[in-house]
Amino acid sequence: MRRLVLLFIFLTWDYQIVFSVGLQDAPTLGSKNNPRLLSKDTVSGAFEYQVYQNHSVFFYHEDSGEMYVGGNDFVLKLDMDDYGIAEKFILNTTGQQQCQEGPCENVITVIERFQDSLFVCGTNGHRPQCWKLFSSTNNQSHEIVESYEGTGISPFVYTQNALSLTVEGDLYAAASLDTERNSLQFRRKAGSRSNVWMYDSWVTEPTFISASLVKQTEDPDNEKIYIFFREKNSDHSPEADPWISRVSRVCKVDEGGSKRFFQNMWTSFLKARLVCGFPEESLYFNRLLDVYMMQAEDWQDTRVYALFTSSWNSTAVCIYSVGMIEDIFENSTFKGYDKDIPRPRPGACVKNSRSLPRATVNMVKDYPEMADWVHSVHYTAPFYISSNNYTKIVVDQVRGVDHHMYNILLLATDCGKIHKVLAAGSEPFIISETRLSNNSSIQSMKLDSKKKKLVVGFSEKISTVDLQSCQEYNNSCADCVLARDPYCAWTKFGCAPTVPGGIQNVRDGQINVCSTSVEEQKQVNRAKRETVSSSPVNLRTVHSVPLGVPFYLSCPIDSYHAVYTWEHRGQSSPCLQMQSNCLHLIPAMAQENYGVYECVSKEKDYIKVVKKYQLTEQIIPDTNTRIINPNEINGASAVVLHTVSIILGLAAAMLH
Missing domain, CATH: 2.60.40.10 (Immunoglobulins)
Structure with a gap:
């Protein structure tokens, strides 16, 4: 003893x-700068790879629920309901047989729905290749019918920067033209419209982050594609940040210039500096990491959620509106240009870009940058600052009991966690933290807003997070309401996915909404001391x-x-x-x-x-x-x- x-x-x-x-x-404890809850048991399914993947890419079709995953030498079609392999095919990788040096695998880097097929591209042993996967006659499987040269669509090595986008039957991509990462630029590569590309001097060692079309239903000829990237700063002074974050745009109808001048070059390209920080102190988060664009009925209200990092090891989220971005492109002066601006204004969308006056096209060629900067909707400070090393962001919209739409930021950390952050009012509220992996970072992340699930890819597995995991707040009405989780409300069955008539207070989490009986009111008057x-x-x-x-x-x-x-x-x-x-x-x-x-x-x-x-x-x-x-x-x-x-x-x- x-x-x-x-x-x-x-x-x-x-x-x-x-x-x-x-x-x-x-x-x-007691700090609102940390997650309120460390979530448990929110992972509703997982698929484990037989061999760890250095790189994975997702294609998720929300309407059909089809999930395609590209890895090393393969594409999987997964059944997300039971995480079985619905289909698997190995791509014909002729480039690997001719590869002379370095890793010779075919790492899939692009999966897009293009025209009438699934379009897949990979590194193919340093010889980028693309394949069209057509549905078979019974629509139960796919077969490879055609293959294409993939240079400019897929990178030569999976670690190189690249992105892709399909818009109305056209394929847009940014990828290097050789193994040295040369000529990395945003191009229209295939489809019904002409192939167009960028002028070499427009960007300096860019890293492309995201590209999205913003639809204008009433004026489709004026629709633009917005490209977010960062590039090397031309100012090499010690106090200058090495990176500058950018937003640029091109017109969907842009067919390039005339045969005599600027043929197959964007005639509508403009760029502006995207700033996130404290303008009054000239303190900025300059390294753009990820972007999520939330479309709105009025295109000007479309929100851009941008994730930045800084030289002092902090990350920040800034929110922009497309209307504010357009205001800069439409009304700012052109950096370095002090003469009369020609008409039509450089960067304007016209039905026949090949007929644009040379003066307008020359302005785009020589002075594509706006003098004014694009600031966030909160202007004086980022919406959210954290010491966590976030790497990816997606944003979901949830309708609360009060019929208001609430935005939820889903932020991935560099150590396998997901933070669920409420964007309601002027200050963020960190609802929860979910650890999905103990030993690897998140490679890919896709949101299924209809099913309220988040699909997350690691080197060893794919996990699905149930965003409506309300049982964690099930101790009492007060616990459910204090969570301020718009996915959840207090009902006669406990804390459950939000339904009409449920009890909820997303805006401030005040629990007086729970006091519906005399006894509960007495408890409120006694400082709500409760023992269940x-x-x-x-x-x-x-x-x-x-x-x-x-x-x-x-x-x-x-x-x-x-x-x-x-x-x-x-x-x-x-x-x-x-x-x-x-x-x-x-x-x-x-x-x-x-x-x-x-x-x-x-x-x-x-x-x-x-x-x-x-x-x-x-x-x-x-x-x-x-x-x-x-x-x-x-x-x-x-x-x-x-x-x-x-x-x-x-x-x-x-x-x-």
């Missing part, structure tokens, strides 16, 4: 150091502990936005945070340590008892005066052994 006690004292001698180690990957006796975590747990024995109590953390305390005999003490638990350590049991302990959380004005313990004294017989009953020794030892085993388990988990 004495050895066990000494062992435990040794283990807990520097418990504060041990606990601090356990906090390295857990949010700080039907919940297992709130049942009183009784421990019989000997004098002089070290002991600790633990309760689960339901919300990292809450502050937790331990209350005992009218005294409060702070919780000792260990990962997802709050602990209270008693170095050696004394008479004053016995009694009832309550683990209490407070979030806003909602107070609840998370867990309750009662500690009673266990008398250990004096071994010098009588024979020890083996059952008594085992009973006393069990308390210490239980505590030791838990500490050892926590230590092992931290080391792992």
Whole structure:
């Protein structure tokens, strides 16, 4: 018995150091800059690769639910309902046989719905190739009927920058023309319209991030494709950032210039600096990482959610409107140009670009950059700043009980986590964090807004996250409402996917919407202190502990936005945070340590008892005066052994 006690004292001698180690990957309690909840059991399905993939690309057709995944030498069609392989085909990779040096695999880099087929391109052993996959007659499988030269569509090596886009039967792409990453530019490569490309001096060592068409139903000839990229800064002074983020545009109807001048070149290309930061302090996040464009009925209200990083290791999200971007392109002066602007204005969409006056085309050729910068809708600061290293962003829209549409940012970190962030009002609210992988970063991410699921690709697997995982807030109406999760509302069945008539307060999470009965109103007037006796975590747990024995109590953390305390005999003490638990350590049991302990959380004005313990004294017989009953020794030892085993388990988990 004495050895066990000494062992435990040794283990807990520097418990504060041990606990601090356990906090390295857990949010700080009471801080709204961290996720409110660490989600569990939100992954609704997974498909594991037989061989790890260095690169994967997704094509997800939301209307049909078809999911295609491109990897190393293969394309998979997955059944997302049961994660079985509906179809698999190996592509004819003739380039691999001729590859002389370096990795010679065929890494799939492009999957698009193009014309009447699925269009797939890959590196093909440094000889980029594309294939059309046609549905067979029974529409149950695909077969490769045609193959094409893929240079300018797929990169030569999967690590090279590239992007692709299909618009109304036309294929647009950005990829290098050789292995040295030369002539990386945005082109129209195939389709019903003429092939067009960029003038070499328009961009400097670009990294293309995203391209999207913004539809104008009432004026389709004025529709434009917006391209987001970053490029090397021509200012090489030490204080200048090496990168500049850009938004550019080209007209969908652009067919290039006349045969005599600028033939097969964009006549509508314009670019502007995209800024995210603090203009008053001249402090900016200059490295654009990812972009998600949310289309609106009025094209000017289309929102651009852009993810940036900085030289001081922070990431930020800035939000722009297409209307504000267009205002710069339509009204700004041209950088470096101080003469009269010709008509039609350079960059304007015209039905016959080949007939444009030479003066207009010359302006595009020599002065494509706008003098004014594109600022975010919040202007004075980014919408969201974080110390997390985010790498990807998608945004979903959810209709709340109040019939308002709420935007949810889904942000991927560089260590396999997804943060769900509410964009309502002027400040973001971090709803939850979901860990999907312990050992790899996220390669691809696609949103299924209809099914409210997020499909995430890793080197080892594909996972699906259920965005309507409401059971995590199921303890009470207050827990459900405090989550401010527009996917979830309190109903007679508990916290469930949002339905009309459910209880919800997405805007500020005030729980007075839960107070629908007289008894509940009394609880609100008493600062909402609530003990849900039907919940297992709130049942009183009784421990019989000997004098002089070290002991600790633990309760689960339901919300990292809450502050937790331990209350005992009218005294409060702070919780000792260990990962997802709050602990209270008693170095050696004394008479004053016995009694009832309550683990209490407070979030806003909602107070609840998370867990309750009662500690009673266990008398250990004096071994010098009588024979020890083996059952008594085992009973006393069990308390210490239980505590030791838990500490050892926590230590092992931290080391792992």
